[in-house]
Amino acid sequence: MNGVRSVILGTGSALPARRVSNAELAQQIDTSDEWIVERTGIRFRHIAGPDETTSTLAADAARAAIAAAGIEARDIDLIVLATATPDQTFPASATKVQALLGIEDCVAFDVAAVCSGFLYALQVADSMIRAGAYARALVIGAETFSRILDWEDRGTCVLFGDGAGAIVLAAEEDSERGILATKLHADGRHNDLLYVDGGPSTTGTVGKVRMKGREVFRHAVVNLAAVMGESLGAAGLTAADVDWVVPHQANARILDATAKKLGLAPEKVVVTVDQHANTSAASVPLALDTAVRDGRVRRGDLLVLEAMGGGFTWGAAVVRY
Ligand code: UT7
Numbered sequence: 001m002n003g004v005r006s007v008i009l010g011t012g013s014a015l016p017a018r019r020v021s022n023a024e025l026a027q028q029i030d031t032s033d034e035w036i037v038e039r040t041g042i043r044f045r046h047i048a049g050p051d052e053t054t055s056t057l058a059a060d061a062a063r064a065a066i067a068a069a070g071i072e073a074r075d076i077d078l079i080v081l082a083t084a085t086p087d088q089t090f091p092a093s094a095t096k097v098q099a100l101l102g103i104e105d106c107v108a109f110d111v112a113a114v115c116s117g118f119l120y121a122l123q124v125a126d127s128m129i130r131a132g133a134y135a136r137a138l139v140i141g142a143e144t145f146s147r148i149l150d151w152e153d154r155g156t157c158v159l160f161g162d163g164a165g166a167i168v169l170a171a172e173e174d175s176e177r178g179i180l181a182t183k184l185h186a187d188g189r190h191n192d193l194l195y196v197d198g199g200p201s202t203t204g205t206v207g208k209v210r211m212k213g214r215e216v217f218r219h220a221v222v223n224l225a226a227v228m229g230e231s232l233g234a235a236g237l238t239a240a241d242v243d244w245v246v247p248h249q250a251n252a253r254i255l256d257a258t259a260k261k262l263g264l265a266p267e268k269v270v271v272t273v274d275q276h277a278n279t280s281a282a283s284v285p286l287a288l289d290t291a292v293r294d295g296r297v298r299r300g301d302l303l304v305l306e307a308m309g310g311g312f313t314w315g316a317a318v319v320r321y
Contacts, residue, residue: 002174002175002176002178003130003173004129004130004132004171004172004173005130005171005172005174005177005179005180006126006129006130006137006169006171006178006179007170007171007172007175007177007178007179008167008169008177009069009070009136009168009169009170010065010066010067010068010070010071010167010168011064011065011068011165011166011167011168011288011289011292011293012060012062012063012065012067012068012165012166012167012289013061013163013165013285013289014057014060014061014163014164014165015046015057015162015163015164015276015286016046016047016049016052016057016162017046017049017052018048019045020047021043021044022037022043022158025157025158028151029151029152029154029157029158031154031158036158039251039253040159040252040253040273041251041252041273042159042252042273042277043275044161044274044275044276044277045160045162045277045279046161046276047161047162048144048147048162052144053144054083054086054087054142054143054164055086055087055096055100055142057142057144057162057164058093058097058142058164058166059097059100059101060164061142061165061282061285061286061289062079062097062101062138062166063101064166065166065168065289066101068168068292071136073101073103074102074103074104075136076101076103076106076137076138076168077134077135077137078108078125078133078134078136078137078138079097079109079137079138079140080094080108080109080111080124080125080137080138080139080140081093081094081108081110081111081140081141081142082110082111082112082113082118082120082121082139082140082141082142083112083141083142083143083280083281084112084114084117084143084145084148084196084280084281085143085144085147085148085280086110092108093110093142094108094109095108095109107134111124113309113311114194114280114309114310114311114313115250115280115281115283115307115308115309115310115313116281116307116311116313116315117280117307118139118165118281118282118283118284118285118305118307119182119184119305119306119307119314119315119316120313121139121140121281122179122182122305122317123182123315123317125137125139125169126179126182129170130171132171134171135171136168136169136170136171137168137170138167138168139167139169139285140164140166140167140285141164141166141279141280141281141283141284141286142164142281143163143164143279143281143282144162145160145161145162145209145278145279146160146161147206148196148206148207148208148209149209150208150209150210153208153210155213156209156210156211156213159213159250159251159277159278160209160277160278160279160280161276161277161278161279163276163279163282163283164282164285164286165284165285165287165288166289167285167288176320177299177300177320178319178320179318179319180235180237180319180320181231181232181234181318182231182315182316182317182318183230183234183315183316183317184313184314184315185312185313185314185315186311186312186313188311188312190219190311191310191311192212193212193215193216193219193310193312194209194212194309194310194311194312195209195210195211196208196210216312217251217253217254219308219312220250220258220308220314221254221257221258221261223308223312223314224248224254224258224306224307224314224316225258225262227306227314227315228245228258228304228306229262230316231306231315231317231318232304232318234318235318237302237318239262239264241302242264242268242302242303242304243268243297243301243302243303244268244269244270244291244296244301244303244304245258245259245264245268245269245270245304245306246270246284246287246288246297246303246304247269247270247284247287247305247307248278248283248306248307248308248309249271249272249276249277249283249284249286249287250273250278250283250308251273251278252271252274255269255271255273256269270287270288270291270296272286272287272290272291284306284307288303288305292321299321300320301320301321302318302319302321303318303319303321304316304318304319305317
């Protein structure tokens, strides 16, 4: 008897129409395709146009997830949207997604944990489902980081992209599938290593992304390997049981180093950073949907999702898909 579990019924994703190559960026700033590929693995990113916002991308990803789940939008009773780039300071972009989907009544709110936002949103939704409060949840990660990049800072602007990913979670009794364990962490002593230099309560402006990349990199490998081990332990499993790691797509070198630390073969890591760059809270569900749709991730596979970002915040989830 497993009790109630939150099972992934369907996945979806959405990307802005405009795709930008490293070579295109190199025409505007002092960088090169060679530097970006070698240091990060990134080749392309999608950049939102004027009519594409966090909530429109989120709603497109949600529609695809709802269709894949084989349900109707009105069946959703909870929307948790992870984002650090909401359309407006308030209302929560989750309520805009609700309106775009035509859902008359449900619970809808945003979660702010930057790149780990999807893992935070997942644990929140899973807890609310297992508590019996909701039956079908949309968990979304969506970002338009291009709007908060300093396009003159080559150390950050080449790294990020825009996009959205979504899953439909449903309560199921005694399922073999579903979310088996989630583990989250935060350490606010590292606020100054990755942050935005503005906000409603300080400057009254939106601000731009600032990052001490090398230090973030160092913490990322240590923290991600630790939290993946911790979440597998909580599920009574080991790295040997894992079919796919679906990681936050910040840097191909972080993915390699983390897998190595856990003794996982690189072939078991879903890599989309080359195509999407770092899409913050969107990156894990975007990578998951990509791997589901191209046939890599199959029903019954054991997945470990993981992410780390500003705060620092970090986390991992063990999921039987
Ligand atoms: O999603 C949240 C988590 N974020 C991350 O996980 C990001 C973690 N950090 C990283 O991925 C890497 O640290 C970066 C990709 C950001 C940077 O790679 P790095 O190997 O740590 O390079 P660096 O920052 O130490 O810079 C090396 C050199 C510098 O030149 P000097 O001082 O050695 O002459 C930079 O000025 O590379 C230069 N540089 C660039 N050159 C060409 C920095 N950005 C660029 C660029 N193009 N875009």
